[in-house]
Amino acid sequence: MFTPQGPTLRELAVQALSSVERGYDLLAPKFDHTPFRTPDLLLDPVARALRELGPYETGLDLCCGTGAGLGVLREVCAGRAVGVDFSAGMLEVARAGGPAASYVRGDALALPFGPVFDLVVSFGAFGHFVPGQYPDLFGQVRQVLRPGGQFAFPLPAPPRPGSRGYWAMLGFDGVMRVRNAVWRPPFVMYYRPFRLGDVHRELGRAGFDVALRALPELGERPDGSPRCRLVVATRRS
Template sequence: MFTSQGPSLRELAVQALSSVERGYDLLAPKFDHTPFRTPDRVLDAVEETLARYEGSFGSGLDLCCGTGAGIGMLRRLCRERVTGVDLSAGMLAEAERVYGDGGGGGDGGTGDTAGRVGFVRADARALPAALDDTYDLAVSFGAFGHFLPAERPALFSGVHRVLRAGGVFAFPIGAPLAPASPLWWMVAGFDAAMRVRNAVWRPPFVMYYRTFPLGGVRADLRAAGFTVETVPLEQFGRRPDGSPRWRLVLARKGHREESREDSREDSRQGSHPA
């Protein structure tokens, strides 16, 4: 499916009837040949925007790194070590195959590329204490649909804990879809199907597209101790009302200045929370 190298419909069905961890273990060898991998266009836009507004960083963490799409970006932005964290051993194995040197990984060892890249198998809602106060930048791409809204406080608190003072948690977030758009109906239908699946089948496979609105996310980040601002990802243009189609959320551990929330939004427009 998707390409000749991608998973078949049967393989996707088996994945969908598995747990999140087991499903991604099964999908891992073909994951990069599906549309589920974070597009390079998104990675490039985030890298460019972080470099412009924040400059370089010390160490970096890719939360829910999957097969490692964000690792290359972090290696360019960070001067020190880079770590990928994921729950799926299969996805980590693929990431290590590309970015590691066979020096371990899985349950907490590290593989290296130029001695800087390592991988840790862990649940993002319960990050190991060994990672505390270690990173200057944390990023995550395409993983938040796997967390229910009630799980966000634990997720964000863990990221806050592993960041050093002044560290940044950065991730892209899209503008809300218009209910009249075909894409809105597609994702609404997908979410509804997943809710039915999880009501009648065990283990659950948590994956929803409409459970990560900017307003609620901002509130949960603040509750976890972050100061929050957003910057437009201008590479994706703007909606007819002038608001960005995509934003980069910058959640900082500690204050850089007293009040800068959304200070970098285009002055022509107010903030339009999702």
């Protein structure tokens, strides 16, 4: 996809007609050659912001994929860094070429850890959860954080209504909803529902205090607001 090393159109079609887990298992060997891999352009500002918020000892990358976000944890955590993902194929690629870390296969809605982490991060995974799952997802994150630990993730500003990005996102979500209405198993990947207001409210209900930090390296919108913020949710004791 977009590069000679990326997946072919046929491979993407097979992935799209699979379950989420099976689809990512199939895509894993070529995932880092697609636009879906979180770019360093985003990872570097997040690492800078977290260095200012730290120090941290232990960190977890939730839905780590092939391990791009684990590089951030290795920068900001003095101790153990762990990646968790439910795709065995993605974890295999991460182990082979990712940062030095521990890799665990697990479900984000049933995390196999106690309260042992000071920091949880996640990059680009929230489209795989529908709004009704946010309480369980955020509850699981709270469960694995020590009191005072932080859950941090970048959240881009939504595209302006009528813009090219707005129509692209609306069209993608529409195609996915039609696909899931007529084909099984479902492939959950919706970009529009993960909105700041809803996320802020559900994090508060889950036992977090929420703060926002602009990521100025990623620029501003025409109205002067940040193009991307870092959501920092601190677990209450």
